[in-house]
Amino acid sequence: MQAAEVKLEKVGKRYGEQWVVRDIDLHIQRGEFFTLLGPSGCGKTTLLRMIAGFVEPDAGLVRLDGQVVNQVPPWRREIGMVFQSYALWPHLTVFENVAFGLRERKVPRAEINQRVTSALEQVELQGTEARRPSQLSGGQQQRVALARTLVIQPRVLLLDEPLSNLDAKLRIEMRLELLKLQRDLGLTTIYVTHDQEEALAMSTQIAVIDRGRVVQQGKPREIYEQPADDFVAAFFGQSNLLPAKIDRVHDESVVVTVDGGMELTLVLSATAKTVAIGDAVMLSVRPEAMELANAGEPLSNARRIQGRIVASAYQGAFVEYEIAALGKSLKARIANPKGKPLYDCGDAIAITFAAADVTLIAPERKN
Ligand SMILES: Nc1ncnc2c1ncn2[C@@H]1O[C@H](COP(=O)(O)OP(=O)(O)OP(=O)(O)O)[C@@H](O)[C@H]1O
Ligand SMILES: [Mg+2]
Numbered sequence: 496m497q498a499a500e501v502k503l504e505k506v507g508k509r510y511g512e513q514w515v516v517r518d519i520d521l522h523i524q525r526g527e528f529f530t531l532l533g534p535s536g537c538g539k540t541t542l543l544r545m546i547a548g549f550v551e552p553d554a555g556l557v558r559l560d561g562q563v564v565n566q567v568p569p570w571r572r573e574i575g576m577v578f579q580s581y582a583l584w585p586h587l588t589v590f591e592n593v594a595f596g597l598r599e600r601k602v603p604r605a606e607i608n609q610r611v612t613s614a615l616e617q618v619e620l621q622g623t624e625a626r627r628p629s630q631l632s633g634g635q636q637q638r639v640a641l642a643r644t645l646v647i648q649p650r651v652l653l654l655d656e657p658l659s660n661l662d663a664k665l666r667i668e669m670r671l672e673l674l675k676l677q678r679d680l681g682l683t684t685i686y687v688t689h690d691q692e693e694a695l696a697m698s699t700q701i702a703v704i705d706r707g708r709v710v711q712q713g714k715p716r717e718i719y720e721q722p723a724d725d726f727v728a729a730f731f732g733q734s735n736l737l738p739a740k741i742d743r744v745h746d747e748s749v750v751v752t753v754d755g756g757m758e759l760t761l762v763l764s765a766t767a768k769t770v771a772i773g774d775a776v777m778l779s780v781r782p783e784a785m786e787l788a789n790a791g792e793p794l795s796n797a798r799r800i801q802g803r804i805v806a807s808a809y810q811g812a813f814v815e816y817e818i819a820a821l822g823k824s825l826k827a828r829i830a831n832p833k834g835k836p837l838y839d840c841g842d843a844i845a846i847t848f849a850a851a852d853v854t855l856i857a858p859e860r861k862n
Contacts (some may be wrong), residue, residue, distance in 0.1 A: 499573075499650035500525045500558045500681040501546060516707040519555070523651075523700075523813060525684060528677055529695045534730070539687040540579075542704075543653045546685065547576045550636035559650065568600075575649030579656045581640040583628040590624040591613070596647045601729050602658030614646035617676060634665045635787050637690050641673070646682075652677070652684045656691065670697060670853045672713070680755050691731045695719060703791055725856050728779040729792050735785070735825045736856070737778040751855070753778065754821050758797045759850045777856040782853035785827035789836070790843035799845040804838045820826075820846060 501523040508516040509547035514745060516538040523529045546556060548569035556563050564572055583592050593614055597607045615621055617636035628636050634722040644652060657673070658666045674697055677684050688694055694701050702712040703726075713722040722728035726735055739759075743750040748762050749770060759778075763770075770776060790801060802820030812835060816827040827846065829835060838844055850862045 497650065498525045498681055500683065501651055501685065503542075503546070505554065506542075506545060506552045506557060507553035508538075508545060509551060509553050514707060515551075517554075518547075519707075519709055521702060521709065521712070523683060525683055526681045528674070528684045528686060528697055528699045529699040530688060530701045531605050531704055531731075532688055532694045532701055534689055534690060538707040539689075539704060540655055543576065543655055543685065543687055543829075546651070547574050547653055548572050552786055553589040560596070573647070573650045574653060574816055575644030575647055576653040577640045577644050577655065577657045581628075581660075582641045583636060583639055583643075585628055586650060587627070588624060589620065589626050589628070592628065592639055593646050596643065600647070607699055610646050611642075614642040617645060618642045633661050636671060637661065641676075645676075651684065653681045653682065654686045656687055656689070659688075659690070666693075673697075675782045675834060678689050679712075703730065707724070720858070721854055722779055725779070730857065733782050733826045735780045735782065735822060737780060737823075737825075739776050739778050741772055741774045741776060744770065744772055748858070750778065750856070751778065753800060756797055757800050757854060760819065761855050764855070770855070775858060776806075777858075779854040779856055780848050780852060782815070782826040782828035784837075784848050785825070785829075785831060786847050787818075787827055787829065787838065788847065790845050799847045802844055802846055803838055804842045806840060807838060809837065813818045818844065818846065833840060 504517050506513055506516065506519040519542065531542060531569060533539055541550060545552050546568060552565060557565055559572060575757040592612055593611045597610060615624065618641050620635060620642065622639050623631065623635065626641065631639065658669055661669060670693060688699065698715055699717055700712065701718050702709045703718065705726050706791050711718055711727050718727065719731050719793050720781040728736065737753050739751040739753045739774045742750055742752050748760055751762050752757060755853050802818040802825065804816055805819050805824065806817040807817045813828050813830045814832045816838065818827060
């Protein structure tokens, strides 16, 4: 089965008066691993259900390979969905669980045998055909759910937090296996998670959703390094948000002063082109971009932020510090601490960072 592309155009869904998903424009290319990422209740499952056909949009169009499918029932869309709860039949064997969709489609018996066997091989579950789901581990049940979806040879694979029930170690193993399978089969995959690490590790594209809207879409690296606003910055791990003011505006750059006096010249990104002199903005700086120095070192305040260590955690490969500065609690993560000074709780320090590691966040989200 040829992998399909999926397009959502101005898609919305409301329950009663409440729009839970609004104005969603997404283009998911053939073979892509596309992740919908956002906090609980932001509308991720609702979006998947509209693509699968279990929920009908109240606005906009859903297209599969260009064709509008709003009125096409789920079983005609050739889309496979793995639900968060797996939804396996407890009274059926592994074989029958996987064969279920084929029997519904009246596939001949010999072909069912062959396709189920091959789907179970794909997820490395040969030999478990006769067992029931209760006789399998969580990870194995997850694989049965996947095999049951793959066996119908879907044009699009939808995965709703498929790894969230697994323990941390198994989750990472399954993550790699799932990725390999997806790349080998070239399957267009839409993956839902609220785990930002998972999203960064697996996706070719990420759409960050907040309260039913897409707030940013891009490659993992773009989203992590250039968050569009404070919500995205804060959602992707820890980010330090520093209040600052625009001092000067040039064509391609601005000079900002951080509270406390530190001055930086920032190259303007497309998203922040609208700032003006005097604007209050936020600077997002990742913990791993922060550098620490002794407070006594001869640097003027225009080059650093004064702070005090509140907590430190030595982790071997890195040290994590919590720092009180600018009336806030900031995080620094110093990699490869061998040969660098270790600071203790109470130490006065100075924070610096390179302008290239700063993302300027304009005050109002424009959508
Ligand atoms: N059938 C329904 N009737 C009324 N409200 C609903 C219905 N289904 C979902 N909602 C509401 O729509 C919003 C989005 O729900 P959805 O299940 O899409 O969120 P989600 O992003 O998948 O969250 P989670 O990460 O917790 O699974 C929520 O506020 C939810 O309460
Ligand atoms: Mg959900």
